[in-house]
Amino acid sequence: MLVSALNIVINGLLLGGLYALVAMGLNLQYGVARVLNIAHGEFIMLGAFITWAMYTKFGINPLLSIVIVGPIVFIIGFIIQRTLFTSLRTSAPSQPAFEGSSMLASFGLLFIIQNVALIIWGGDMRAYSYYNFGINLGGAVFAANRLIALIFAVVIGIAFYIFLVRTRIGKAIRAAAEDPTTAGIMGVNINLVLALCFGLGAVMAGLAGVFLSMCFPIYPVMGLEYLIITLIVVVLGGLGSIPGSFIGGFILGLIGSAVSSWQPSLALAAYYFIFMLLLIIRPKGILGK
Amino acid sequence: MSILEGEGVTKYFGGLAAVSDVDFHVDQSEIVGLIGPNGAGKTTLFNTISAAIAPRPGVIRFKGKRITGLKPYQVCRMGIARTFQSVKVFNNMPVFENVRLGSFFGTATRMSSAESAKEAEELLDFVGLSAMNTTLAGDLTLVNQKRLEVARALATKPELLLIDELMAGLNNTEVAQAMKLVTSIRDKGITIFMIEHVMKAIMGVCDRIMVLHHGVKIAEGTPQQVATSQTVVEVYLGE
Numbered sequence: 001m002l003v004s005a006l007n008i009v010i011n012g013l014l015l016g017g018l019y020a021l022v023a024m025g026l027n028l029q030y031g032v033a034r035v036l037n038i039a040h041g042e043f044i045m046l047g048a049f050i051t052w053a054m055y056t057k058f059g060i061n062p063l064l065s066i067v068i069v070g071p072i073v074f075i076i077g078f079i080i081q082r083t084l085f086t087s088l089r090t091s092a093p094s095q096p097a098f099e100g101s102s103m104l105a106s107f108g109l110l111f112i113i114q115n116v117a118l119i120i121w122g123g124d125m126r127a128y129s130y131y132n133f134g135i136n137l138g139g140a141v142f143a144a145n146r147l148i149a150l151i152f153a154v155v156i157g158i159a160f161y162i163f164l165v166r167t168r169i170g171k172a173i174r175a176a177a178e179d180p181t182t183a184g185i186m187g188v189n190i191n192l193v194l195a196l197c198f199g200l201g202a203v204m205a206g207l208a209g210v211f212l213s214m215c216f217p218i219y220p221v222m223g224l225e226y227l228i229i230t231l232i233v234v235v236l237g238g239l240g241s242i243p244g245s246f247i248g249g250f251i252l253g254l255i256g257s258a259v260s261s262w263q264p265s266l267a268l269a270a271y272y273f274i275f276m277l278l279l280i281i282r283p284k285g286i287l288g289k
Numbered sequence: 290m291s292i293l294e295g296e297g298v299t300k301y302f303g304g305l306a307a308v309s310d311v312d313f314h315v316d317q318s319e320i321v322g323l324i325g326p327n328g329a330g331k332t333t334l335f336n337t338i339s340a341a342i343a344p345r346p347g348v349i350r351f352k353g354k355r356i357t358g359l360k361p362y363q364v365c366r367m368g369i370a371r372t373f374q375s376v377k378v379f380n381n382m383p384v385f386e387n388v389r390l391g392s393f394f395g396t397a398t399r400m401s402s403a404e405s406a407k408e409a410e411e412l413l414d415f416v417g418l419s420a421m422n423t424t425l426a427g428d429l430t431l432v433n434q435k436r437l438e439v440a441r442a443l444a445t446k447p448e449l450l451l452i453d454e455l456m457a458g459l460n461n462t463e464v465a466q467a468m469k470l471v472t473s474i475r476d477k478g479i480t481i482f483m484i485e486h487v488m489k490a491i492m493g494v495c496d497r498i499m500v501l502h503h504g505v506k507i508a509e510g511t512p513q514q515v516a517t518s519q520t521v522v523e524v525y526l527g528e
Binding site: 168171172174175178179181182183184185186187188189190191 | 339340341360361362365366370371373377379380381382386389390391393394395396441442445
């Protein structure tokens, strides 16, 4: 009993770290750039496949892929925001109109990225073995690669939070999240800051993909599944709250792990139940303002 | 010499001219008032100057350089700062950080962290908010939020400050304090262009006053001239 409880908690934390990372990325894109990026999961997939390809073709250590995947997805995200979403933003008559059109455009992005991935890599499931041995913690057994993923996710999450609080660009991001127009009038180059946010959001998804690929099988259409979970985490933690997404990720991970241990096929249903409950009881989320 | 000039500045919203063919100028070290009934286009005119919206047609020049078509952050860095009619402080950031944002991004040259901290402390002291450094801006009273907006705008080291209704909703003592604040900003060498409804204040501090009505400039002159102008009296009191 105690061991199975420990198993649930450890599994939940391992899963939650990845959820937290992806959700912080989406929160940056939606909370600041106001783009509800349906293609967010595709950046996870890109990160995962680049890592897999690098490892299986060239023998590059998956953890080293961080420095390859990071810049690639950052540049893709940055360019998408500067071209597609900036023009949508300037031509939209109002904020809600922009949120609508940008979400629809991101649906398009989802299929474009997914189809390109299918052409390059085919539709098969892929996996590789990296640090795939068991660690025994008080009776609970889990793969070493999952612990690596959790540690990296936590370190990246905390580093990003410090970046937001401590640096000038971080302050500009927080100001832009509250009121982009006023931030612009106070001297912040708003188009640049939004593109930076979108790029950084993509980086978090991409890096989560790197870690995911070490632990789970990957396939080109995997993005949507993670996007759905991420949306729930963002709402749970509170829109615009980076710490909220971080905490929310772990909470959802724990819930998922608990439900899965009882009835695996009900995990997603449980997420959605919580999601709907939350929309009714506390639509702002845990740390939302 | 004029620090700010506008020629034929016009802005339509739908079919309605919010500002219509307005020529204006503000001279170095002047305090110029902009008055007019609600909906006269005063804030819209300010928005065209701070590049929040683009005039069409019309040209605005700052220190002889055309600023029409520039981005808001560029105009800010050239030396034009502003406050807002409906207060727009960053609610979730402490008072001190609000001011620092102006000095980090709004100044023409990059400012070191230590310089900007010192500057922010001085400015908060100048507007009388030094005791509230760490308070979240959203928790301040309206009067203090307006003062904070002034400090934040000054942190960008402007040569021209646009003040949009600093005194609305203030009591008599607070209005007197705000008038003193405005003159002491000018004494720092900063030119001021201000929208104000409180007549006592506008008559007391301005060197010159412009009157807008339905987006059209209907009068301009010294406070004395404007106060005795037949057209202005008709607009304000009805015919």
